[in-house]
Amino acid sequence: MPDHDNGCGAAVAEMTASTELAKDFTLFQIEESLVLLAESAEEEGLTPEIERALTVYLEGAAEKRDRVADFIHFCEGMAELAKAEGKRLQARQKHFEATAERVSAMVLRVLDYLGVKKLEGRTNTLKKRKCPPSVKIIDDTKVPAEFKHITVTLPLPQWQELLAGSGEEFRKAVLSSIRKAGDNGGVGGNQAGAEP
Numbered sequence: 001m002p003d004h005d006n007g008c009g010a011a012v013a014e015m016t017a018s019t020e021l022a023k024d025f026t027l028f029q030i031e032e033s034l035v036l037l038a039e040s041a042e043e044e045g046l047t048p049e050i051e052r053a054l055t056v057y058l059e060g061a062a063e064k065r066d067r068v069a070d071f072i073h074f075c076e077g078m079a080e081l082a083k084a085e086g087k088r089l090q091a092r093q094k095h096f097e098a099t100a101e102r103v104s105a106m107v108l109r110v111l112d113y114l115g116v117k118k119l120e121g122r123t124n125t126l127k128k129r130k131c132p133p134s135v136k137i138i139d140d141t142k143v144p145a146e147f148k149h150i151t152v153t154l155p156l157p158q159w160q161e162l163l164a165g166s167g168e169e170f171r172k173a174v175l176s177s178i179r180k181a182g183d184n185g186g187v188g189g190n191q192a193g194a195e196p
Contacts, residue, residue: 021060027068028059149179 021030034057041050107126111119118127137143154162163171 017056018059021056022063022067025060027061027064030057030064033057034061070081113187 025033037050037054037057041047041054044050053083107119108128111117111126111128117127163174168176
């Protein structure tokens with residue numbers, strides 16, 4: 001049997017080399033090599049070695065580009081799934097929060113109906129507890145300025161410059177009036193709570 005394959009063996013070898021190239025090198029490395037090979041072809045002429053290398057790198061580049069695009073699509077799909085899962089979890093959170101509020105309100109009604117302050121279980125106690133202080137403002141314009149607070153967000157260097165340019169007394173007053181997140185004033189009512 002004659003030992004010729006009409007160039008099929010060389011084509012298979014080039015495809016294998018292209019696949020290995022796409023697997024082993026980054027997109028940047030392959031694209032940079034293509035540029036260098038093209039420059040070599042311009043300077044030295046298109047030799048058979050440069051032509052074979054160009055063929056392998058062009059095939060490898062096409063495969064690598066597809067792999068990179070497929071990976072980007074995969075990441076985008078996973079991000080969409082995570083976004084949908086986040087929405088589902090938020091809806092689940094709201095459902096449980098609403099259920100807890102509804103059951104807590106029912107416990108308050110039971111405590112009020114029975115005229116007791118608490119109900120003891122084996123491992124938990126149901127009782128009224130004070131709500132965190134809160135106030136509902138109906139007309140913001142009627143609240144005196146000394147009871148209003150603002151939140152200012154500045155880059156640290158501007159904040160430091162602002163303080164450095166102020167008098168010592170004013171600086172101390174500003175620094176002493178800074179409140180941390182979560183501070184609030186006002187009055188509140190009762191809520192039901194379960195304690196272990």
